[in-house]
Amino acid sequence: MALPALTTAEEVAQLCDIYDWLFEVRAGRESGDHLDLTSHDEDNAVHTLPQILNPSKYAPQLADTLLRANAEAVARQLLGPETTFRFDHAIRKPPRSGAATPWHQDEAYNDGGMHYEEVSIWIPLQEATIENGCMWFVPGSHKQDVLPHHPIGHDPKVVGLEVDQPERAMAQGVPCPLPAGGATIHHCRTLHYTGPNLSDGPRRAYILGYGMPPVRRTVPRDFYWLRQQQTAWQARVARVAQKEQR
Secondary structure, three states, rough: OOOOOOOOHHHHHHHHHHHHHHHOOOOOOOOOOOEOOOOOOOOOOOOOEEEEOOOOOOOOHHHHHHHHHHHOOOOOOHOOOOOEEEEEEEEEEEOOOOOOEEEEEEEHHHOEEEEEOEEEEEEEEEEOOOOOOOOOOOHHHOOOOOEEEHHHHHHHOOOOOOOOHHHHHHHHEEEEEEEOOOOEEOOOOOOOOEOOOOOOOOEEEEEEEOOOOOOOOOOOOOOOOHOOOOOOHHEEEEEEEEHHHH
């Protein structure tokens, strides 16, 4: 599903300023919320696909926006009145970057023992085009279960996941260009992808996640690809957790 506008042009400009500041200061780096999806996420390395988890924790004004109110209303229409806010997420594709976000399903990052009904609302803060990395989807793919995945490049030190045999998804994929402040809405089992940013400016994407309470499955699924990963990001998150327990 795509919407041409989820907020005003004035609010998009305000969100851009907040967004750029968050990445400039690398908000959440020490706590594990700033990471790179496609590299080994080393502190001094050039990041090809940097992102910030829970950006509203570092910029609380993000929680009090027309965008957030409209996104919640849309999610509740789709999933039901018990739908709640689950997360926000910022992904920045630097100019002239060769990093794509590979074909994947969001639920592949979750607990295989739970059943999820969640949607992600993906909002570009500038026009999203094929050239700068708009979203692509495989129509109807939300009706299937989670497919086998692997770490990008089959490298266990990389945080990002890719579906096995991604060429099958690419053959069925449909691009979804958007104006700034528009939105795509996809289910957590929808196969999706964004290409590299070949433009001269950054591609800013802000994502809001909503869902129903997860339900434990009678028969859990084995998301073995998560056990394969041994990333610097996981180690950083573990160090933070140890400090908080002291």
